[in-house]
Amino acid sequence: MTTWTRDFEAIDAGMLATVGGKAANLGELTRAGLPVPSGFCVTTEAYRQVATLAGVDGSHEAEKARELILGAPVPAEISAAILAGYAGLGDDVPVAVRSSATAEDLPFASFAGQQDTYLNVVGGEAVLDAVRRCWASLWTDRAFSYRATNEIDNSSVQLAVVIQRMVQSDVAGVMFTANPVTGRRHEYVIDASPGLGEAVVSGAVNPDHFVVQDKKIVERRLGDKRLTIRSLPGGGTEHVELTVGSDEPCVTDEQVLALASLGAKVEQHYGSPQDTEWAIDGDGELWLTQSRPITTLYPLPEKSGKDTRAYFSFSVAQGLYRPITPAGMAVFRLIASSAGREIFGIDVADPLAGPPAFAEAGGRVYLDATNVVRSKAGRQLMPKVLGVMEARSGKVLTDLFDDPRFSLTQKSRRKFVLRLLRLAVKYRIPPRMLQALISPAAAHRNADKVGEQLRRRIALPGDATAIQRLDHIERVLLKEIVPLLPRVIPSAGAGFAMLGLAGKLLGGTAGLQPVLRGLPHNITTEMDLELWHLATRIRGTEAAALFRDLSAEELAQRYREGTLPDIGLAEFLRHWGHRAVAEIDVGMPRWSDDPTHILGVLANYLRLDNPEMAPDAQFARGAAEAAETIDRLVAGTRRKRTVRFALNRARELAGLREMPKYFLIVALGAVRGHLAHIGAELAGAGRIASAEDVFFLNLKEMRAALAGITYQDVVATRRADYDQELRRRRIPRVMLSDGTEPEAVSQTAPAADGSLPGTPASAGTITGIARVVLDPVGAHLEPGEILVAPSTDPGWTPLFLTAGGLVMEMGGANSHGAVVAREYGIPAVVGVADATHRITTGQTITVDGATGVVTPA
Structure with a gap:
C-alpha cells in the first residue's frame, strides 16, 4: 500500500477525500x-x-484543463504503483477503469456519468492510458457544468481512479432499492439487458424492467433489447445488434x-436507499x-411508523416551497401545539415537539x-376546503379514499359536529358574524383592537435579558396568538x-367574480x-436615475450607508418592514x-410608463367594475334589496x-426581533459563529446555548442541509409514510397540444411573454409579462402590480395568489403541475383564467 494506491480491502466510507465517492463505496461494500x-x-x-x-x-x-492533464508527464513512482496494483489482480487481466471524484456519489448529488469509464482494458500500458484519460475527464464540459449547477468549487474537487476486475457478464443492469419515480421505499426497481451493464447505464437499450415488492415481482415489462455491449478479446468492447x-x-x-435480496442487504448496510449496478x-x-445513494428521493416524514400514513404539505398549501429554518420550524411546532389545544382539544405532551x-x-x-x-x-x-386552498393536494387526498389502507374507520359525524358547536360557542362565532353584518365599521374597529392587543402582548x-426573551417567545406562541385570531375570522367569514x-x-356563482375586484380593507393590497x-413619488427626482442605473443590491448598500436620497423608504419600512418573502418562516430576513x-x-x-396600466388606476377600474357588476346583478333579480345588501357586505x-x-406575521416579526437579540448574545459568547446562526437552532437548543453549550458545528451542518434543500425543485404535496408520492403514481400524460391544465383562479385571457420566477428577491419582471411561479405569498404580491397574468404550480381558487390576482384583475391559473419546468422565460403563452388552461404559442 502506497500513497498512490489503495486496495478495496483498505478503503472505507470515511476516505472520500483520498479515494473519491465510487471507490469509497466499493471499499465499504467489500x-x-x-x-x-x-x-x-x-x-x-x-x-x-x-x-x-x-x-x-x-x-x-x-x-x-483537459489538454494540460493529457499532456503532463506521470511521475515514474506513480506509474510503478499503478502497474503493481494491476499485476496484483492477475496476468493481463481485463479490468474496468472508472473515475472516482471527491464530489461524487454524495447524498445530494450523484454525479453519475459525469466522468469517464473505460471497460475491458487489458495490459499495463492500456491501463495507464485509461487512468490518464479518467483524470482528464474531471474537466469534461458536462462535469464542469454539473459542478456549477450544484455550487461545487472546481478547485476543491480531486479525482481518484478505480481499477477493478471485469465481470464478463451474460446479463447486467441497474437496481434501485426504492422506487425513484414514486418514492416508495423497499420497492426494488430492476432494469436488465444482455451483455455488459453499460448498455443499460448509458440508455443505449430498452431493458427488461421488473419491480419487486414484499419478495414478489409485482410488475414486469420486457424491453426490445436490440443492442448488447460485449468485451472483445485483447481489450475494448463492441456494440452488437440483436435480432x-x-x-x-x-x-x-x-x-x-x-x-432484490442483495439490494436489501446493501440498503441495510448503508441505512438509506441505494442506486446499484x-x-x-x-x-x-x-x-x-x-x-x-439515490439523491432524488424526498426525505420521509419524521414520525413515519409501521402503519401507512398520509401526510399533507402545509408548507406548500401556504405557498412556501423553500425549506423552513430550524427556528422557523420550532415556532411552527409551538403554534401548532397551541392550535391543537385551543381549537381541537388535543392534549399535547410536549409543546416544543408539536x-x-x-x-x-x-x-x-407536513x-x-x-x-x-x-x-x-x-x-x-x-x-x-382544499378545493379553494390547494386544489391539487385535495385531488390527491381524495384519490386515497379508494385505497384499502385508508378505509373508513370513523363513520359517525357526531363528534365533529359537537366540536364545531363547542368552537362556535367558545369563540362566539355566530354573534361576531352577526355583528359584522350589522355594522362592518364595528368589524373593522374590532380588527384594529385585536391588532393593538397583539402588539402589546408581544x-x-x-x-x-436573553432568557427573558426566550421565555416570552414560548409563552406568546403557546398562549397569546391563536386565541386572538378567531376574533377576526368570523368577520371575513360573514x-x-x-x-x-x-x-x-341569483341561481349560481357565475358572474360574481368581478364583485371582488378592487376589494377594500385588504391589508396586503393596501401595502402594495x-x-x-412610493414609486410615483420617486419619478422626477434625482433618485429616479439611480433606480434606473444601479442594481437592487447597490441601492440597498446605499440605503444602509445613508447615501440614498430620501425617497420615503424609511417610513414605508416603519409600517411594513415586518413583512418578507416566505414570511411565515421566522428565520427569513424581514424587509x-x-x-x-x-x-x-x-x-x-x-x-411602467403606461398610465392606463398603473396599479392604482387598475385598482380603481376594478372597484368601478365591481360596482357596475352589483348594479347589473341587482337589476336582473326580483330580490333586489337582499342581493344588494349581500353583495355590498361581501365587499365590505x-x-x-x-x-x-x-397578525400572525406581525407576531413573527416581533419574535424574530427577540431571537436576533438572543443570537447577538450567543455570538458574543462564542456559542455560535454569528448572530444570524441563531435561526439554525430550535428553542430548546437556544436555552442550552444560553446555559453554555456551543453549537457552531451543529449550525454548520444544518446550514449545509438547508442549502441542499433550497436546490430541491419537486416537493410532494401529499406523501405516504413509505415515501410514496401518490401524485407521481397517478400522473397523467401531457395534453397532445401541449396545453397545461390547472384551476381557474381569475377570469380573463392574456397572451404574453412568460417570466419564470423561483424567488422574487431580485426578480426582474417587465410590465405586462406573465408571472410563472411555484407559489406565492404576500411577499410576492408587489410583483402582481405590473404582471399581465399569473400561473402558479400550487393553489386553489381561494389561495392567496388567486385572491390577489382577482382583486387586481389579472388573468390567473393556479395548480398547474410542473409549470416552472414546462414553461420557459421568454416563451409566449396564453393564460385563460376562466377555463384554467395555459397554452404555449
Whole structure:
C-alpha cells in the first residue's frame, strides 16, 4: 500500500477525500462482505501530483484543463504503483477503469456519468492510458457544468481512479432499492439487458424492467433489447445488434428475487436507499459493481411508523416551497401545539415537539391527514376546503379514499359536529358574524383592537435579558396568538357567506367574480398600493436615475450607508418592514432587515410608463367594475334589496380574510426581533459563529446555548442541509409514510397540444411573454409579462402590480395568489403541475383564467 494506491480491502466510507465517492463505496461494500469484484484505487494524491505538474489549479476553462492533464508527464513512482496494483489482480487481466471524484456519489448529488469509464482494458500500458484519460475527464464540459449547477468549487474537487476486475457478464443492469419515480421505499426497481451493464447505464437499450415488492415481482415489462455491449478479446468492447430474444426475459424470476435480496442487504448496510449496478457472469454468479445513494428521493416524514400514513404539505398549501429554518420550524411546532389545544382539544405532551399530527420532512411542515381521510366528516369537508386552498393536494387526498389502507374507520359525524358547536360557542362565532353584518365599521374597529392587543402582548422592554426573551417567545406562541385570531375570522367569514347567499339567490356563482375586484380593507393590497405610491413619488427626482442605473443590491448598500436620497423608504419600512418573502418562516430576513427586494420592486415599477396600466388606476377600474357588476346583478333579480345588501357586505368584509395571517406575521416579526437579540448574545459568547446562526437552532437548543453549550458545528451542518434543500425543485404535496408520492403514481400524460391544465383562479385571457420566477428577491419582471411561479405569498404580491397574468404550480381558487390576482384583475391559473419546468422565460403563452388552461404559442 502506497500513497498512490489503495486496495478495496483498505478503503472505507470515511476516505472520500483520498479515494473519491465510487471507490469509497466499493471499499465499504467489500469490507461488508458483499460480492464485489476485486480491485484497487489510484488515490487523489496521484491526481494532485499530476495536476500540479500540469499547472491545473481549478481556474482554467474545461477544455484547457483537459489538454494540460493529457499532456503532463506521470511521475515514474506513480506509474510503478499503478502497474503493481494491476499485476496484483492477475496476468493481463481485463479490468474496468472508472473515475472516482471527491464530489461524487454524495447524498445530494450523484454525479453519475459525469466522468469517464473505460471497460475491458487489458495490459499495463492500456491501463495507464485509461487512468490518464479518467483524470482528464474531471474537466469534461458536462462535469464542469454539473459542478456549477450544484455550487461545487472546481478547485476543491480531486479525482481518484478505480481499477477493478471485469465481470464478463451474460446479463447486467441497474437496481434501485426504492422506487425513484414514486418514492416508495423497499420497492426494488430492476432494469436488465444482455451483455455488459453499460448498455443499460448509458440508455443505449430498452431493458427488461421488473419491480419487486414484499419478495414478489409485482410488475414486469420486457424491453426490445436490440443492442448488447460485449468485451472483445485483447481489450475494448463492441456494440452488437440483436435480432432475437426480445420476447423473452434476460433474467429468471429467481435471479430477479435474488437481486432484490442483495439490494436489501446493501440498503441495510448503508441505512438509506441505494442506486446499484450489478452483473451476472457466465456461471450465474451475481456481482455488485457499484452502489450510491439515490439523491432524488424526498426525505420521509419524521414520525413515519409501521402503519401507512398520509401526510399533507402545509408548507406548500401556504405557498412556501423553500425549506423552513430550524427556528422557523420550532415556532411552527409551538403554534401548532397551541392550535391543537385551543381549537381541537388535543392534549399535547410536549409543546416544543408539536401535536401528534405535526411532522417535518425535508425542512417542510407536513400534517398527518390519515384520520381525516378515514373519517366520514373529513371526506366531506376536506375536498371543499382544499378545493379553494390547494386544489391539487385535495385531488390527491381524495384519490386515497379508494385505497384499502385508508378505509373508513370513523363513520359517525357526531363528534365533529359537537366540536364545531363547542368552537362556535367558545369563540362566539355566530354573534361576531352577526355583528359584522350589522355594522362592518364595528368589524373593522374590532380588527384594529385585536391588532393593538397583539402588539402589546408581544412587546418587551428593551433591557429584557436573553432568557427573558426566550421565555416570552414560548409563552406568546403557546398562549397569546391563536386565541386572538378567531376574533377576526368570523368577520371575513360573514363576507364570504354573503357572497354565497347572493350566488344562491341569483341561481349560481357565475358572474360574481368581478364583485371582488378592487376589494377594500385588504391589508396586503393596501401595502402594495402604498409601495406603488412610493414609486410615483420617486419619478422626477434625482433618485429616479439611480433606480434606473444601479442594481437592487447597490441601492440597498446605499440605503444602509445613508447615501440614498430620501425617497420615503424609511417610513414605508416603519409600517411594513415586518413583512418578507416566505414570511411565515421566522428565520427569513424581514424587509426592515434587508430592503433589497423592495428596492428591486420599486425599480420594476419605475419602468411602467403606461398610465392606463398603473396599479392604482387598475385598482380603481376594478372597484368601478365591481360596482357596475352589483348594479347589473341587482337589476336582473326580483330580490333586489337582499342581493344588494349581500353583495355590498361581501365587499365590505371579504377583505378582512388577510387579517388573521397578517397578525400572525406581525407576531413573527416581533419574535424574530427577540431571537436576533438572543443570537447577538450567543455570538458574543462564542456559542455560535454569528448572530444570524441563531435561526439554525430550535428553542430548546437556544436555552442550552444560553446555559453554555456551543453549537457552531451543529449550525454548520444544518446550514449545509438547508442549502441542499433550497436546490430541491419537486416537493410532494401529499406523501405516504413509505415515501410514496401518490401524485407521481397517478400522473397523467401531457395534453397532445401541449396545453397545461390547472384551476381557474381569475377570469380573463392574456397572451404574453412568460417570466419564470423561483424567488422574487431580485426578480426582474417587465410590465405586462406573465408571472410563472411555484407559489406565492404576500411577499410576492408587489410583483402582481405590473404582471399581465399569473400561473402558479400550487393553489386553489381561494389561495392567496388567486385572491390577489382577482382583486387586481389579472388573468390567473393556479395548480398547474410542473409549470416552472414546462414553461420557459421568454416563451409566449396564453393564460385563460376562466377555463384554467395555459397554452404555449
